[in-house]
Every structure is written in structure tokens, then in C-alpha cells.
Amino acid sequence: MDPRVDLLVKDALLLVVDGEREIPGGWVAISGGRVSAVGAPGSEPEATQVVSAAGRLVTPGLINTHHHIYQNLTRSFAPAVNGSLFDWLTTLYPLWAALDEEASYVSAYVGMAELLMGGCTTSMDHLYVHPRPGLVDAQIRAAQDIGFRFHATRGSMTRSVEDGGLPPRSVTQSEEEVLADSERLVKAFHDPSPGALIKVALAPCSPFSVTRELMIATAELAERLDVRLHTHLAEDRDEDTYCQEMYGCRPVEYFEATGWMSDRTWVAHCIYPNDAEMRRLAAAGVGVAHCPSSNMLIGGGTARVREMRELGLPVGIGCDGSASTDHASLWMETRGALLLGRYRGGPGAMTARDALDIATRGSARCLGRAEELGHLRPGACGDLVVWDAHPVALAGALSDPVEAWLRCGPARAWTTVVGGQVLVERGEPVLPALAGVLRDHTRIARSIQNLA
Structure with missing residues (x-):
């Protein structure tokens, strides 16, 4: 070590290094954007910058595996909050048709700031409405301006209401447009190198929103460009009915038939696979983004997380869209995973350490980055969180800091570090442009919601 x-x-x-190692009173050193060493108190090296955790819990940064950041422009939109998933989508699609580059940039900037405040150091985003060009480019600019670790996914929809789908024609594209822009974005922005801040994946919205031909062609393009694949799968009972009527099979069968059953794929929700389908997903190495708050707010089911993990499926945590979840706190989602896991399976079904492992190492597996994200072993990316909760909330919580982290609270990120850079300090984002961006966000959100 230098x-x-x-x-x-x-x-x-307590320093949580990974799922196997915890160091009371510990420290972590970062050099060149990567963890260079961890250790016990009394052996700390000299450092250019020192952050005191001051007796707080330190964990690897949390990783968000499913989100629709642009939806924070219609957060808690009253006419949509009490409908079913399909009702909610058909209400909001016409408003999202107003999305442009400025709206995409400011929503991404605000969303990433919120994620950082909730302890998230890496996030994907699934942007699947494209009423105008350049929307993913704008998101990537926001991530670069912040210094956030970001996996942009080029989403798509080709089936409008005129073709038997849900969205209006204004937010859909032709297969040719989708594939051409997908390849452009990968070549322009995807960084395959270790430690990369920006990566790109390909992400048709769902089996019922694009054609069979696009699903197949996207899987082939991802193979050729060596990038990952993402989509929604088995999210809603209505999806079962739709796939049976349109394709004569269940969603997972259709997913497999179109070439998506591979270890470069991770899917959102995956609530309704049967036992045999879950085993096939596990055998192929498909990852699952578990979105607890979205599941509860929309009022559907929730993924069988314990059974998936027992089968070896990579399971991570996702916020889902800001309009359905209405927040972007990975701490809240991780706590939700703990509670839902115990609600489904009893008190032995999920511990706080299980939930933390899902939000860190499980999420890293979903994104194909298990070697360098989700842990603080030497060589990992220098992404970590120092957690804070009010002393009143923690009074009496003396025996187990990890359990207290999720059982007590609310907790917030006191310090968030991405690649060795401090982006949240004393609970506040270190983003000088944020105040102006928030003003722009309010203006744009008002203009979009006034379209209703």
C-alpha cells in the first residue's frame, strides 16, 4: 500500500466489507478510485483526505437495478395514484409524451442526487419513452456532470394503442429507429473497461410493448456489442393474459423463445413465474430486480426472493419509477425488502444482512459487476456510504449495528463516496448546480402536469 x-x-x-467480513471500529482506504486497503483501528495509513465516520455504520454503496428516473416529473400525480398498473400507465403516457432533452437532463440530475442521499452509488435507468431524440444522451450528461456511476439502458416501445399496446403512438418508435439508436448509444458512451462510470445496456420495455422481431433483434445486437439486456417480466397478472392472447404462451416462455434467457439479462419484478419457470431462469443466470415499494403501492404481488436466492438467481434491489414509488431511497427499498421478506416467509426468512447483501452484492451480480461493486475488498471500486440516524432513533440499539440500520431509523447517507469522490457530505449533496436544476425541474414538471 502507498x-x-x-x-x-x-x-x-462497524465496517461491513462484504457478506463475510465485518470490522468493528474499521477503516477503508481509497486510492485511484479503488479500495486499496481495509483494516482494524490503530493501523490507519496517512491520507490526503480523511472522513471520520464518528461511530457510524459504513457499508458498500447500495446499487439500484431498476428505475425510471424521468417519472419524478409526475411524482404522486393524483389522477394516477389509485389505479391498476395498466390504468396508471395509460393515464401517464400522454404526459410523458412531452419529455424532451431538458426534461430528461433535469429529472436525471435530481434523481441521481436523491439516490446519492439514500446511499446509492450506482444506478441503472430504464428510459423507454422516446418522443424526441437525445433523451438518453441527456441522462448520461447529468451522470457525468455529477460523477455518478450510471448504467443507462436504451429502452423502447414499438406497439402503440393502434397495434394492440398501451402507449400512444407519440412515445413509440419503429424497430429500425430503436436498433439504430441502440447501436449509436453503445458506441458513443458504453465503457467496457474495469471501474467504468458509464455503461449502456439494451432494454425493450416489456414483452407486451414491443414486437417479437424487436425482442429477437435486440438480443442479437446485445450479443454482438457485448452489452447487457434488461426488460420487465412477469410483473402483472394482466401480462399473463396478454401474452397468452398475443403469443399463445406465458411471459417467461415468450422471453425464452426470443433469445433472452441468458446470463447477460436481468429483469424487473418477476413476480409471477411458476416454479418450473423460476428454475429455468436460475439455470440460465438471469438476474431479478426486486422493487418492494412499487409492489406494495401498485398493490400487486411481490417476488419470491428467498426461493429465488436459494435457487441461485442473482437478486438485486430496485426503486422502480419515481411516479409509482414516489421516492428514490435505496435505504427505504432495502428496508422494504427486509419487511416483505419476513411478511412472506416469517421471521427467519430475511435478516438485515440478507437485505444488505441483496442491495449490494446481489445488485452487482445483476449488473454483471460482482468483481468490483457491492463490496469493499481491496481492488473494488471506491464506492461506500457512512450512515446516519438520529440518536433518539438509535437509543437502546447497542448490540447489532446492521440490524439497527434497517429496524430503526429513518437512516440517511451522512457521507456518500463514488470512485473515491465525496458526493454527499454531512447529509447534503456536494452539487453546486443542484439549486438551479431544482428550479428548472419544478418549472418543467408543472408544465407537463398541466397537460392533464
């Missing part, structure tokens, strides 16, 4: 490191986080109440 005699002086770039950043040292020390005096942790």
Missing part, C-alpha cells in the same frame, strides 16, 4: 492514500474513512462503528 504511504499516503487519496481518501481514508475511519472510526466506523
